[in-house]
Amino acid sequence: MINEKRQWQLLEKIGFSRVGGSKEEKKAALILKETIEKTNNEALIEEFEVDWQKIKAASLKTAKREYQVTAYYQCENTDEEGLTAPFYYFSTDSAVGIKKCEGKIVLINGYLRMKTYEKLLEGKAVGFITFSGELKDAKEDTDLESRELRSPQREKGNLPGVHMTVHDAMELVLENPQEVTLNVQQDTFKINSQNVVAQIKGENNNEIVVFTAHYDSVQFSSGVYDNGAGSVILMELYHYFLANKPKRTIRFVWCGSEERGLLGSIHHVKNNKDLIENIILNINVDVAGPVLGSDVAVVTGPESLVHYIDYLAKEKGFEIKVKQDIYSSDNMPFAYKGIPTVSFARFGGSGQAYIHDRYDQLFFMDSKNLKRTAEFVRIFAERMINSYVFPVPREMPENMVEKVTEYLNDKMTEE
Ligand SMILES: [Zn+2]
Structure with missing residues (x-):
């Protein structure tokens, strides 16, 4: 069964910010590796290259003042004296907004999605500004994080960009300066991130x-909820199946750099091509453990699997909502390869749990809720893994193929 105490202790142990590619991420990988090695099994560190940078300058000035900003990682450098251009608040990517972008440094609302980025390139903006945080929080309680211009975005066109707090964004719009001067200087290079991989051999190696x-995790976030929780659930499942030999072979992959665009799972799928046809199911866990929250299972696969989990929950008296959809996590690259996947999570609602900031901490979580989710995943997984005939057809319904392809389009390109 799931060892509640051991699970929680491991969560405490890896509860520090672990940005993909950083020394801290590597440290967490080694903790997972050592935990496996203590059971006299092998753990593989599967390395892959990720972008990294050394920021030398980042500033945003108007005639009146300077705003506090961070440089967009991997974005284009400006000239050393900076780039001066008219300012425009690109509040929505409408036709009017796109037309007004030309030659300007544009502020966009919140997160820089691919679609918005394409629009500002289309409109011929020359630089961009994004922001994060919540106005209800004091500015001093708002961490100014660093954002990354991801490679699929850079491939469409690389512009210089900076990030600021929501408080400063509001001030900037109120100031509405004629011109702003943007300065970004950075050196870019590659470093390694890594997956941790362990395997438990079953009688049947072909499935x-x-x-x-x-x-x-991300900057400023201890990432215990997102996703130390899923990581330690996996470790408990590992302990369980080590003690209870499975019929089918099980592979455990603790993925690195998920927050940077599923880089670890994409690498694993691409780097283990020979295994792909033997993988019959992927079970993913991303976020768990909040006291106030609700469990969900998202099936990216056949409808029959939705019913299977739903019936099992009814049999076991476990409250969970099961649906067929895509889920933005490490199961997606497997689904892209036509492998049925299910992603388990226990979500805290708004104001009950926090991700991607300094409040992703243990205070809203507890070991019992973490165990409950883990236990249900274990029961489900055991039935799957030990079934006489594997009950899930290896098929991806048309509606899911469409969604997965659209979601991963820019991420899985080079084959
Ligand atoms: Zn996550």
């Missing part, structure tokens, strides 16, 4: 079930 959970 493999893969568990995934990302163990990286």
Whole structure:
């Protein structure tokens, strides 16, 4: 069964910020590796290259003042004296907004999605500004994080960009300066991030079930909820199946750099091509453990699996909502390869749990809720792994193929 105390202790142990590619991420990987090695099994560190940078300058000035900003990682450098251009608040990517972008440094609302980025390139903006945080929080309680211009975005066109707090964004719009001067200087290079991989051999090697959970987090976030929780659930499942030999082979992949665009799971799928046809199911866990929250299972696969989990929950008296959809996590690259996947999570609602900031901490979580989710995943997984005939057809319904392809389009390109 799930060892509640051991699970929680491991969560405490890896509860520090673990940005994909950082020394801290590597440290967490080694903790997971050592935990496996203590059971006299092998753990593989599967390395892959990720972008990294050294920021030398980042500033945003108007005639009146200077705003506090961070440089967009990997974005284009400006000239050393900076880029001066008219300012425009690109509040929505409408036709009017796009037309007004030309030659300007544009502020966009919140997160820089691919679609918005394409629009500002289309409109011929020359630089961009994004922001994060919440106005209800004091500015001093708002961490100014660093954002990354991801490679699929850079491939469309690389512009210089900076990030600021929501408080400053509001001030900037109120100031509405004629011109702003943007300065970004950075050196870019590659470093390694890594997955941690362990395997438990079953009697049947031709059918493999893969568990995934990302163990990286973002800047300023201890990432215990997102996704230390899934990582330690995986470790408990590992202990369980080590003690209870499975019929089918099980592979555990603790994925690195998920928060940077599923880089670890994409690498694993691309780097283990020979395994792909033998993988019959991927079970992913991403976020769990909040006291106030609700469990969900998202099936990216056949409808029959939705019913299977739903019936099982009814049999066991476990409250969970099961649906067929895509889920933005490490199961997606497997689904892209036509492998049925299910992603388990226990979500805290708004104001009950926090991700991607300094409040992702243990205070809203407890070991019992973490165990409950883990236990249900274990029961489900055991039935799958030990079934006489594997009950899930290896098929991806048309509606899911469409959604997965659209979601991963820019991420899985080079084959
Ligand atoms: Zn996550």
